[in-house]
Amino acid sequence: MKTAANTRPACSVQEPFYKTLKDASPLQPFVGINxxxxxxLSxxxxxxxxxxxESDSPSTFIEQHLMExxxxxxxxxxxxHDELMALCQALPHAAILGFGLALARSSLDLESxxxxxxxxxxxxxxxxxxxLVNPPEVYWDIQLENDQANHQRSALAEGMERLMKNVRDKDYDEFRNDLQGISNTLGTRLSSGAVDCQHVFSLLN
Structure with missing residues (x-):
């Protein structure tokens, strides 16, 4: 068994790295960091x-160092990891970029x-x-390289289509039911999330 130090990839998409590294060196232990x-930030x-x-393996040096x-x-x-990052990174980034693309098409004066x-x-x-102040390749890799990201983008597009349909049909009941369904999904996170939002808004005043 090899005794070299663990190889440590550091990126937002881990599974392709793992597959490639394991194919090249099956016995080498790897630790991914994101x-x-x-x-x-601090x-x-x-x-x-x-x-x-193996999530139950002994604590690694890098973990101990990070915690210290x-x-x-x-x-x-x-x-x-990749499934979770598709939800926590690819999905919000896609929503933000969609907002930006819509903003760029607006004919209204942004300064006003x-x-x-x-x-x-x-x-x-x-x-x-x-x-926008960060390198584009960071967000491109998150969208392109994570196989799970396409599912989240599709879900985002379907959500917008659902909203458009409710408005087009003037179906307030369905709109209200959809919001209630979202609230149910958030569960106990709903109240704390509202507090977080209020805190963010207070910083913007």
Whole structure:
């Protein structure tokens, strides 16, 4: 068995790396790393996703080092990681980019809009700007390389089609039922999420 240090890929898509590395060196242990925050932010209390073939294996050096630096560690398999990242990264990024594409097609004067922009719009503008100041290849890789991302983009498109249908049919009951279904999905997260949003909005005033 090889005694070399573990190979550690660090990216938002883990499974293709694992497959390629395992094919090249089946006996070599691998640890995948994906920090769930921007490098510009403080690491204290932030979560880092750690990908291992066996989630119950002994703690690795890199995990110990990250925790000693004040970060939280969340273990998962490469496949579970990519499925979760499709939901937590590819889906919101796709929604933000869709908003940006719609904004770019608007004929309204953006400077005039800034004077009356309510907090939800300002939040979306902030999210869009956050994406645009980073290298495009970061978001391209998340959308292209994660096989699970297409499912989330399709779900997003279907959601927009559902909204358009409800409005076109003037079907308020279905609209209300859809919102209730979303609330049920959020469950106990609904109240804390509303508090988070209020906090964000207060920062924008």
């Amino acid at each position: 920090p769930m925050f921007s490098p510009k 690491v204290q209390g932030r979560t880092v996703a750690i990908c291992l073939d 630096a004040g970060m939280k560690v969340k273990r998962m398999t490469p496949a579970a 809009a800034l004077e009356v922009m309510p907090p939800p719009m300002r939040t979306m503008m902030a999210l869009l700007s956050r994406v």
